[in-house]
Amino acid sequence: MDVPEAMRAMVLEESRRPLVERRIPVPSPRHHEVLLRVLACGVCRTDLHICDGELTEAKLPLILGHEIVGEVTVLGDDAGLHAVGQRVGVSWLGFTDGTCKFCRRDQENLCDNAEFTGYTRDGGYAEYTVADERYCFPLDADYADAHAAPLMCAGLIGYRTYRLCGDHTEKLGIYGFGAAAHIVAQIARHEGKQIYAFTSPGDTEAQEFARSLGAVWAGGSDEKPPETLDAAMIFAPVGSLVTTALRAVDKGGSVVSGGIHMSDIPSFPYADLWEERIIRSVANLTRADGTQLLELAPTIPVRTEIEEFSLESANEALDALRLGTVRGAAVLVP
Numbered sequence: 063m064d065v066p067e068a069m070r071a072m073v074l075e076e077s078r079r080p081l082v083e084r085r086i087p088v089p090s091p092r093h094h095e096v097l098l099r100v101l102a103c104g105v106c107r108t109d110l111h112i113c114d115g116e117l118t119e120a121k122l123p124l125i126l127g128h129e130i131v132g133e134v135t136v137l138g139d140d141a142g143l144h145a146v147g148q149r150v151g152v153s154w155l156g157f158t159d160g161t162c163k164f165c166r167r168d169q170e171n172l173c174d175n176a177e178f179t180g181y182t183r184d185g186g187y188a189e190y191t192v193a194d195e196r197y198c199f200p201l202d203a204d205y206a207d208a209h210a211a212p213l214m215c216a217g218l219i220g221y222r223t224y225r226l227c228g229d230h231t232e233k234l235g236i237y238g239f240g241a242a243a244h245i246v247a248q249i250a251r252h253e254g255k256q257i258y259a260f261t262s263p264g265d266t267e268a269q270e271f272a273r274s275l276g277a278v279w280a281g282g283s284d285e286k287p288p289e290t291l292d293a294a295m296i297f298a299p300v301g302s303l304v305t306t307a308l309r310a311v312d313k314g315g316s317v318v319s320g321g322i323h324m325s326d327i328p329s330f331p332y333a334d335l336w337e338e339r340i341i342r343s344v345a346n347l348t349r350a351d352g353t354q355l356l357e358l359a360p361t362i363p364v365r366t367e368i369e370e371f372s373l374e375s376a377n378e379a380l381d382a383l384r385l386g387t388v389r390g391a392a393v394l395v396p
């Protein structure tokens with residue numbers, strides 16, 4: 063395929079500064095890598111934490127974006143898992159070493175030498191990107207490009223968070239009803255769970271959105287749910303929600319936080335944790351999570367609600383996410 067020499071990219075040159083539009087050389091795929099023409103790239107809350115310098119390992123300058131839908135355009139050395147012209151998805155997990163103790167015990171999400179797309183490797187806020195082909199997922203043809211993008215992080219991290227809530231969950235709380243919640247709510251409902259959605263106090267639009275996706279109850283995070291929950295997921299970066307959720311879950315229940323960063327968690331009495339309640343985080347994802355979700359989503363089928371932005375409008379998309387005005391997921395289309 064014809065590939066130009068230069069491409070447009072939105073570049074983070076310095077943290078706490080807006081992204082800058084640049085024309086830069088199209089990258090060349092190395093060993094086991096493929097060059098992808100970016101068809102769509104989701105905008106994730108993690109991107110905000112990177113821009114704001116709350117995550118400190120970012121390479122700079124950096125092209126953000128880890129919810130990439132792309133077309134395989136050039137194969138690097140020894141690459142051949144995906145054919146030229148095939149559409150694939152790229153997630154946050156960009157590389158693992160396969161040899162550390164975590165990789166050897168099927169916890170590649172915790173790999174000591176992992177690389178992350180749009181954080182320690184360049185991502186998809188550009189016309190082209192390179193990815194290690196072993197971390198690219200084939201995508202179901204039923205999903206349009208922009209609609210597939212949010213599955214790659216909001217979907218995957220949401221799915222891992224949901225699975226860690228445990229099998230015995232009937233009444234499931236979701237704190238923060240954005241991109242991840244709107245995907246995972248559809249899966250949970252499909253599996254017969256009752257969903258209790260918590261939004262920012264007074265955000266009646268998000269509460270309506272949650273009810274439209276099958277939540278049996280939706281209210282502000284300052285409200286007590288009408289029933290005791292079996293487990294709760296947290297997708298908002300607000301540490302006080304951990305103790306709020308803990309007080310809402312029953313004996314033996316889990317509170318699982320899906321975000322990579324949150325404000326400090328206030329101290330709380332041991333009695334709130336007692337009776338085998340669990341607080342845990344989710345870090346990254348494994349390729350098995352990806353394969354499972356991408357097989358499951360089209361069978362339900364999970365529908366993603368998106369708001370499209372042009373590539374040059376990446377700063378506006380980030381601002382909209384920060385202000386909480388995006389319904390569903392923000393997606394950049396070059």
Ligand SMILES: [Zn+2]
Binds near residue numbers: 108154
């Ligand atoms: Zn993400």
Ligand SMILES: [Zn+2]
Binds near residue numbers: 160163
């Ligand atoms: Zn490893």
